[in-house]
Amino acid sequence: MFGRHILLTHNCLFGHIIEAGDVISVDFDARHITCDSDYLIAFYYGQGHQWFGVRRFHHRLDGSLEIADPRGLDALQWGKCTPEILNSITVFGRVLEVFKPVSKTRCRHG
Secondary structure (H helix, E strand, C coil): CCCEEEEECCCCCECECECCCCEEEEECCCCCCCCCEEEEEEEEECCCEEEEEEEEEEECCCCCEEEEEEECCCEEEEEECCHHHHHCEEEEEEEEEEECCHHHHHHHHC
């Protein structure tokens, strides 16, 4: 898939940030981590197992790359994105926007 597409999510992709039923806009031409953003990725680990989802990446001033995992309702846990981790990741595209149904925002905020 190439270009920009709108996708309805069917499972949780990034903790509470991108949940099942949210709609995401993805640039499938962005196949590399080039800027601080959320990326739709596959992570491959041991014996052909894989995980699909979204992770946030951030370039530090020293040039190193960090990756965030969702932790709790409003927290992200940042960790160093090592060459081993990068070699285990396939980038499908960069998430440009996340749209949440009004019904979800009503329930969460009263």
